[in-house]
Amino acid sequence: MMSSLKRFALAALALGAMNWSAHAQDMINIGVSQPLTGAVAASGNYVVQGAKIAESDINASGGVLGKKIKLIIEDNKSNPKEAVATAEKLIVGDKVPVMMGAWSSTYTLAVMPKLMEYGVPMVVETSSSGKITTSGNPWIFRISPTSEMEAKSFGTKVGQFGIKKADFLVVNNDWGRGASKEFVKMLKSKGIAVGVVETMDAKATDLSAQIAKVKASGGDTLFVTSGVEQITLILKQSKEQQLKHKIITTGGSSSPDQLIAQAGAAANGSNHLLFFAPWFPETAPNPGVATKFVNEWKKRGHNFAGLTEGFRGYDGIQTIVAGIKAAGKADPKAIQKALWGVMVKGVNGNIAFIKQGPAGKESGQNVPNVYIVTIKDGKVSKR
């Protein structure tokens, strides 16, 4: 009796496993590594929400290569070591042919050697350090702008801000330091003086020392590069110390609506560089795509403040699927080759890759659009 029961259980298990693998073959898995917990969890969760909208859209219109796509989402816990572990798990365990990640330059840079080791392409949806596309990793395809592109784009509008002397307060990692380097270069080329360049630990919550130093530098504008959580703290603590600087955030992760909700009056007068302006989707280069995305986001009841991050996930997955379609098969090498030729009508604009980095080992880099918005009286307005 016992043994037949055992046999039955085994058979059921085997059946289950077969069923699962048959199921898995109908699907094309796409790996996603995002910070779902930890210091920058808000942003990572928004990116995943956007990615899921792309997944539903694609599957509703018949999937790709006759198969449905399935996102396998791993939490990199806002930690570069964990980011490497998620890539290893996705590539070796789930055998994904392509992945998207990893939100921060620091996490992306940590993952990159794994892409080389296993030969799997990754679409980078967020990360602005120049190093990512210039270090000779041919598996990288970045849709977000580099700090250099962002600085140059801002440079064309710098006149309207009337900056005489600028100070910087940036998160002490590849993202923040890369951004301050590029913006300092751009400002100096325009003849604008640069005062102090202060850094802060990504986890730091007390920034009073840095703000006191910025206050003493005598500048008129403070450039801030960090995630929305730390920007909230800077706005609040700047008000506490009565910092008179005009604040401009870079990097596109400022979620102005969240700042209005959490920093209140302290957010007024601050300016933000963004890569999507969901308040005015009709002004995007692909207004149809942008409006449809914003409507679906609202329909799902997601936080409106997350749209400025969420669109990255949508554009990233659309880019990956365009790559799989062009490759004709879900094979890492074929997708890598095909990504060079894609042209995607994304929420940010048209996505296509130019070559960056050492010859023969180039990485793909998209040239995205940059927007500037200002918070006035608790509302976001276009600049």
Place this chain on the structure above:
Amino acid sequence: MDQFLQHILNALILGGTYALLGIGLTLIFGIMRVVNFTHGELYTFGAYMMFMFVMPLQLNFFLALILAVLLGVVLGAMIEFILLKPLRGADIDTTMLIMIGAWITMQNMEQFAWSGIAKSIDNPFPVDPLVIGTISVSWNRIFMFAVASALIAGTYALIRWTKLGKAMRATFQDPETAALMGVRINSVYIATFALGSGLAAAAGALLGPIIVVYPTMGDLAALKAFAIVILGGLGSVAGATIGGFILAMMEELGAGYISSGYRDAMGFLLIIIILLFRPTGLFAQKERVG
């Protein structure tokens, strides 16, 4: 000079929170020989309770603060009763592993309950800061400093002048002899752990409205608390108080005048230097164990 005064003011206020975090941890270690890895989570718990009472439940800010601290005390007592009481007499490594497990579990529960998106807490204080000449400080921070100072003084008085405090000191010196003299060791342990936990929750509840609240906020707080306890000497409440202010001063002045990139390193550098000359910390009363 103005900048210097602002730095000193910032450091004083930051030091108040550091001291509050430090004394809770040092009390528990000194009396119970338990390395409380859940300290940062009790701090986070205090902050989330404050959020819950003030934001969705719309309670009065000051009432919310009292409730958050009381719940921290209750949670601490529960941790002691459920996890630590059965481990009485177990070696320090076993307790340490249990506490690390509790830390990870609590952090993930906070994540599960509140999601990873940071929360902010409204406060009833004026939006405009107090300005004295060119230096300024928010009213919320002044309130935090006042309450933290009162709690530190209260803890001091409790240990110094109450019967419970006497029992705690006796247990600190020698638990077995204290037990023979009629001190109820188990009650002392549970009271100590509840008190330490309440102080951590108070730090979180006070700081929550000033910063933003998120599930991993306790990690950095716990790291600082451990540093302060080592600096002040394990088990020394006075040491933790002074250690908290020294660490804040080092960080603030180090960031202000040397480099903000090495802000956290300044404090730890000081700890290394102090330990080189005073291996038991500034104020330790006896040799370290474990």
